Amino acid sequence: MSELNLxxxxxxxxxxxxxxxxxxxxxxxxxxxxxxxxxRSVVEPLWRALSAELGVTGLLVPEADGGAGASAxxxxxxxxxxxxxxxxxxxLTSSVVATTVLLGTKSELLGQLAxxxxxxxxxxxxxxxxxxxxxSVRAEGNRLYGEVANVAxxxxxxxxxxxxxxxxxxTVHAVSGVEPTPVTSLDMTRQxxxxxxxxxxxxxxxxxxxxxxxxxxxxxxxxxxxEQYGIASWCLQTTVDYLQQRRQFGRVLAGFQALKHRLAxxxxxxxxAAAAARYAAAALAEDDPDLxxxxxxxxxxxxxxxxxxxxxxxQLHGGIGMTWEHPVHLYLKRAKxxxxxxxxxxxHRAALADLVDLPx
Amino acid sequence: xxxxxxxxxxxxxxxxxxxxxxxxxxxxxxxxxARYDAGLAWVHFPPGHGGLxxxxxxxxxxDAELAAAGAPDNDPAGxxxxxxxxxxxxxxxxxxxxxxxxxxxLWTGEEIWCQLFSEPxxxxxxxxxxxxxxxxxxxxxxxxxxxxxxxxxxxxxGILVARTDPDVPKxxxxxxxxxxxxxxxxxVRPLRQITGEAEFNEVFLTDVRIPxxxxxxxxxxxxxxxxxxxxxxxxxxGDGPTxxxxxxxxxxxxxxxxxxxxxxxxxxxxxxxxxxxSEVARLTRMxxxxxxAAGLPGPEGATMKLTFARLNQAxxxxxxxxxxxxxxxxxxxxxxxxxxxxxxxxDVGYRxxxxxxxxxxxxxxxxxxNIVAERVLGLPAEPRTDKDVPWKxxxx
Numbered sequence: 001m002s003e004l005n006l007x008x009x010x011x012x013x014x015x016x017x018x019x020x021x022x023x024x025x026x027x028x029x030x031x032x033x034x035x036x037x038x039x040r041s042v043v044e045p046l047w048r049a050l051s052a053e054l055g056v057t058g059l060l061v062p063e064a065d066g067g068a069g070a071s072a073x074x075x076x077x078x079x080x081x082x083x084x085x086x087x088x089x090x091x092l093t094s095s096v097v098a099t100t101v102l103l104g105t106k107s108e109l110l111g112q113l114a115x116x117x118x119x120x121x122x123x124x125x126x127x128x129x130x131x132x133x134x135x136s137v138r139a140e141g142n143r144l145y146g147e148v149a150n151v152a153x154x155x156x157x158x159x160x161x162x163x164x165x166x167x168x169x170x171t172v173h174a175v176s177g178v179e180p181t182p183v184t185s186l187d188m189t190r191q192x193x194x195x196x197x198x199x200x201x202x203x204x205x206x207x208x209x210x211x212x213x214x215x216x217x218x219x220x221x222x223x224x225x226x227e228q229y230g231i232a233s234w235c236l237q238t239t240v241d242y243l244q245q246r247r248q249f250g251r252v253l254a255g256f257q258a259l260k261h262r263l264a265x266x267x268x269x270x271x272x273a274a275a276a277a278r279y280a281a282a283a284l285a286e287d288d289p290d291l292x293x294x295x296x297x298x299x300x301x302x303x304x305x306x307x308x309x310x311x312x313x314x315q316l317h318g319g320i321g322m323t324w325e326h327p328v329h330l331y332l333k334r335a336k337x338x339x340x341x342x343x344x345x346x347x348h349r350a351a352l353a354d355l356v357d358l359p360x
Numbered sequence: 361x362x363x364x365x366x367x368x369x370x371x372x373x374x375x376x377x378x379x380x381x382x383x384x385x386x387x388x389x390x391x392x393x394a395r396y397d398a399g400l401a402w403v404h405f406p407p408g409h410g411g412l413x414x415x416x417x418x419x420x421x422x423d424a425e426l427a428a429a430g431a432p433d434n435d436p437a438g439x440x441x442x443x444x445x446x447x448x449x450x451x452x453x454x455x456x457x458x459x460x461x462x463x464x465x466l467w468t469g470e471e472i473w474c475q476l477f478s479e480p481x482x483x484x485x486x487x488x489x490x491x492x493x494x495x496x497x498x499x500x501x502x503x504x505x506x507x508x509x510x511x512x513x514x515x516x517x518g519i520l521v522a523r524t525d526p527d528v529p530k531x532x533x534x535x536x537x538x539x540x541x542x543x544x545x546x547x548v549r550p551l552r553q554i555t556g557e558a559e560f561n562e563v564f565l566t567d568v569r570i571p572x573x574x575x576x577x578x579x580x581x582x583x584x585x586x587x588x589x590x591x592x593x594x595x596x597x598g599d600g601p602t603x604x605x606x607x608x609x610x611x612x613x614x615x616x617x618x619x620x621x622x623x624x625x626x627x628x629x630x631x632x633x634x635x636x637x638s639e640v641a642r643l644t645r646m647x648x649x650x651x652x653a654a655g656l657p658g659p660e661g662a663t664m665k666l667t668f669a670r671l672n673q674a675x676x677x678x679x680x681x682x683x684x685x686x687x688x689x690x691x692x693x694x695x696x697x698x699x700x701x702x703x704x705x706x707d708v709g710y711r712x713x714x715x716x717x718x719x720x721x722x723x724x725x726x727x728x729x730n731i732v733a734e735r736v737l738g739l740p741a742e743p744r745t746d747k748d749v750p751w752k753x754x755x756x
Contacts, residue, residue, distance in 0.1 A: 003601065006647040007654060240737050255740035260733035267732055268663035275643040297643075300636045349632040358616055358635065360628045 004282040006275055012077045018054050019081040027085045029327035035088055035188045043156065047089045051116025057095045058114035060103070060219075066111030072219065076226035076281035083230025083306075086330045088189035093153025094119045096223055098161050100216035101172055107205045109159065109174060121153035122216060123162040123175075123195055129343025130217040130295070131351050135163040135170060137197055142204075144173060144197040152341065154180040154193040162202065163213050170210040173202035187337035189330065218295050221342040222284045225277035225298035231335050232270045232302075232309035235328070239263065239313045246318075259316060266312055273305040293355050299348040303339040310335040366403075366414040367421065373398050373412075374425045383431040392434055392468040395426070401434075401467045405451060409463050417653065434469045437700045441511060442466045442473030446519050448592040453536070453577040453585050462517070462538070474515035476506040476539060476563060477586065481756065484727050486521075487530045487583055488746070488754065491565060493522035493537065499571040500524075500537070502545075505564050508721070512548045512561035513697065515541045519589065520570075521582050526752040533751055534582030538574040539565075555713045556693035559701060590723075601649070602642050607668075608675040608711070609638035611704060615679055622682055631682075634675055641667045662732050666725050669718035676711040683708055 008016070026049055031042035051057040059075045061067020075096060082091055094113060098120035102110045112118040124133050125148065137146035144162055154160060160175045178200055180193035206212050240263060243254035253259055280298035283291040310332040314321040321328045339345065353359060377398045381391050395401055396410045403418045405411025427433070436443055443466070450462055465471040482489035491504025502522055512518065518539040525533035539546070545568040550558035577585040605613055616623065616631055645664055680687035691707040703711055719725040733739045746754050 003646065003650075005650065006643070007650050007656075240739070244739070252740060255743075257730070257742065260737075260739050261726070261729040263737055263739065264663075264729040264732035265666075267737055268666060271663060272640045272644045272667070275647040276640045278647065279643045297636055297639050300632075301640050346629070349629065349636065352635065353628070353632060356613075356635065358613060358628075358631060359620075360623065360625060 004279060004286065004288065006278040006282060008077065009073070012074055015054075015074055016077045016081055019050070019056070019078055020084070022049060022054060023081060023085040023087055027087050029086070029330060032086055032088055032189055032330055033324065033327070035191075040088075043088050046087065047119070047156070048116065050089060050091070056091060057099075057116040060096065060099050061110055061114035062103075065114065067114035072223060072281050072284035076223050076277065079223050079226040080230035080233070080277075083227035083334070084234040086189050086231070086327075086334045090119055090121065090153040090156040092220060092224060092227065093121045093190075094157065097122050097216045097220040098153070098157075100219045101161055101206060101209075101212050104212075105206055107174075109205065118159055119153075119157050120159045120161055120174075121151060121157035122213070123148045123151055123154070123160045124213075124217070125150045126152040126190075126192060126337075126341045127343065128217060129347045129351070130214050130221055132343070132347065133163075133213065133217060135165040137162050137164050139164045139166065139171070139173065139202070140199075142201055143199040144175065144202045145199055146197055148195045148197075150183065150192045151180065151195055152190050152192055154195060155182050155191050160195065161205070162197070163209065169208050170213060171204045172206035172209045172213065174205045175200055175202045185337070187333040189334055190337060190341075217342060218291065219284055221299050221348075222280040222291070222295040224338060224342055225273070225280050225295075225302040228302040228306035228335070228338055229270070229273045229277040231306040231331050231338070232266075232273055235306075235309035235313035235331055235335075236263070236266050236270050238328070239266075239316050242317055253316075262312060262316070266309055269305045270309060273302045276301045293352065296348040296352045296355060299343060300345045300352060303335075303341075304345050306335040307332075307339050366412070366418055370400065370403060370412065370414065370418050370422055371425070373400055374422055374429075378426075378429050378431070383429060388432045389468060389470065391432055393464070395431075396464050396467055400426075402447075405463075409451065409459050410467050434467060439466070439469050439472050439511075440700075441475045441515075441519075442471070442517075445475060445589045445592050446473040446517070449519060449536075449576065449585060449589045450538075452588050457573070458538075458576070471516040472511060472514050474509050474512045474518045474541065474561075474563075475589070476509060476512075476518040476520040476565075477589075478508045479505060480507055484724055486586070487534065488751070488756075489521060489523060489534070491520075491522045492526070493524050493535060493570070495524075496569070499569055500575075502537070502539070502565045502568040502570055505562065507551065507560075507562050509548075509561045509563050510559055512541065512563050513550065517541060518563070519576075521586050523751065524579055524582075527750050528580075529748055530746065530751045530754065531583045532580055534586070535579050536576040536582040536585040537570050538576060539568065539570055540574070543568050543570070545569075550695075550697060552695055554716070555710055557696050557698055559698055602645060604639060604642065606642070607638070608672050608703070608715075609635055611711070612675050612679045612682070615682060615708075619682075622684065627678065627682055630678055634671065634678065637667075638671055638675075641671060662728055662736065665723065666719075666728050666732075669715075669725055672711075672715040672718050676708060676715045679708045680712050 026046050055068050056078050058067035059070040063069040099113050101122055113120055136148055137144050162173045162175055164171050164173055180195050183192040183194060185192045244252055246253045276298045280294040283294035313328050314332055317328055320326050377395060381394045383391060399407055399412040400422050401410030403412045403414040404416040406413050447466055450459060477486060479489050493500040493502045518541055520537045520539040521534055523533050524535040545566040547564040549562045551560045551562050552558045687708050690709040734741050
């Protein structure tokens with residue numbers, strides 16, 4: 001058995017450079033901060049550009065279904081860059097999670113998502129861990145009834161994928177035309193929304209769907225780790241740069257050993273997060289049997305590292321870090337929300353207890 | 361057989377060695393010497409000095425094939441300082457004569473080596489060391505005291521850094537020597553440590569004569585030579601992959617599985633956190649190894665030691681609590697001199713105490729954080745008030 005490759009290929013590095021360059025031009029942090037005041041005008045053109053110019057929406061879709069036929073490794077690199085810019089696009093929710101639900105089906109929606117013609121969201125709470133999610137919506141004939149709270153990506157979506165449980169197992173229905181109720185969220189760059197279904201007509205797109213739903217959430221969790229690594233990496237680099245130029249007591253702050261040691265520890269954790277995230281992405285790309293453990297390890301580790309990096313960045317920036325003007329708060333809010341997203345670290349540790357035979 | 365295909369070449373050489381020296385009937389030392397002469401000792405060393413000038417990762421192929429054929433090994437753990445630190449330094453700075461004299465018996469284990477660096481007054485500040493070497497005829501006379509010298513009581517030679525010029529700043533007045541541990545004036549005393557045993561020694565050097573032919577590198581160049589040795593120590597991360605639950609986490613996980621009656625919920629979460637951190641450390645090391653193999657610099661190296669020290673300490677501390685009364689029984693306080701460190705052959709109390717040294721030996725965790733901050737992150741160096749002051753004028 002050959003070892004999973006934890007490095008980046010040249011193709012992946014090229015993709016990273018393209019994504020980074022596009023984000024630099026079209027995702028300024030002031031525009032991202034404006035989302036907290038209700039101005040979401042940055043989202044639509046950015047999302048369209050990422051899809052039309054770089055084709056990121058089709059990365060996980062096979063060429064035969066209208067996608068790019070790339071792998072989770074490339075999607076992970078995109079997420080690293082989106083994390084580094086706290087980019088407010090529904091890549092994780094539509095191009096990873098919702099898309100993965102549909103993989104292997106012949107739904108024409110798959111090609112539409114890949115082409116960026118439509119955007120979808122899986123109607124589960126953002127906190128849903130892969131092994132714990134339970135459908136809360138019921139079907140009567142082809143009509144759906146029920147509520148799902150705190151769904152990520154629903155605000156941007158024009159189609160919802162709704163898991164429904166019945167005596168015959170799980171089914172996923174596609175629903176259009178439902179207006180989600182946006183929720184004022186800790187992280188407005190991935191705003192949550194509540195969904196209420198009052199007998200809306202729906203078409204089943206995946207039957208016998210429990211494994212498809214759990215697998216899609218697992219793919220999301222495995223790749224969210226790369227976004228978290230991207231956040232941590234930005235926080236570390238930005239803090240290092242700031243402390244190199246900020247002077248107090250007649251010297252740069254970066255020369256104080258108490259701060260140097262904190263940054264050294266943060267560097268160590270950030271590099272470790274890179275390895276964990278990379279391993280999960282590679283395991284997903286190869287459909288490796290170790291994927292459940294790789295995912296749980298990455299989520300039990302990387303979410304906490306991203307939060308710590310953002311908290312350290314804020315503290316080490318001092319007063320400026322506490323202002324609305326400085327972007328560090330955008331990263332803190334994203335990191336804290338991501339820590340809850342797709343299962344908190346303690347829920348992934350609980351999953352690991354079963355996976356690696358360390359029972360309570 | 362072609363040198364354009366190193367893998368085929370080493371395989372052919374292994375086959376030829378085994379054909380000419382059947383391990384079942386050949387004397388152990390004779391076999392090891394033949395292996396050295398065939399260039400199969402350390403294939404990344406140059407031809408004529410036990411190697412073939414091949415990539416380092418081919419060594420694993422050689423080791424595996426010879427082990428499968430029942431060939432004896434050179435007991436690498438018994439001469440860890442020699443193989444891991446002295447040999448790369450001799451290779452980098454030794455004369456042809458020195459390489460020919462020392463490397464072969466070092467590799468075969470006929471001659472054991474130790475390291476005479478740290479002193480009671482020079483730990484993290486190694487360059488401030490006080491052991492003096494004074495020129496005398498065609499050699500040097502050395503006086504001073506070294507400490508934390510593992511294997512000194514078994515060693516035939518020591519790599520020694522001594523001060524040859526006290527009138528220049530500390531880094532510039534050092535010279536590197538090979539010290540005959542059997543020479544008159546070398547006295548070795550065991551240094552008992554908190555575990556009860558004595559892995560290490562104090563070494564007293566009183567009017568020890570060292571011929572100039574045993575100097576390694578130029579006079580005054582000792583710090584640069586010593587840096588080669590210390591870098592080699594940090595490279596010794598190991599060549600092969602580590603299995604999941606390798607090392608201390610495996611011991612604690614087994615204790616957890618074997619004793620359901622001892623499990624408590626608060627310990628469960630601590631154990632799972634440490635399991636995750638151990639697995640992530642394993643992946644970080646895997647990534648570092650892949651980077652090195654791809655020829656990419658991997659600055660994570662300095663952080664790995666920090667991580668392993670912290671995890672060893674946290675895991676062994678957890679295991680004491682998990683075992684409760686059994687955890688505070690201690691297997692043996694007697695003052696023995698172990699051949700090597702054996703974490704898993706002893707009880708948990710030993711692991712708890714011995715792992716305290718992991719954040720001190722080979723660079724303290726505090727110094728390593730300085731190194732990461734300065735060399736990896738590019739932060740300003742610590743103020744060095746002693747940098748330009750002649751060593752003899754430094755306050756102490």
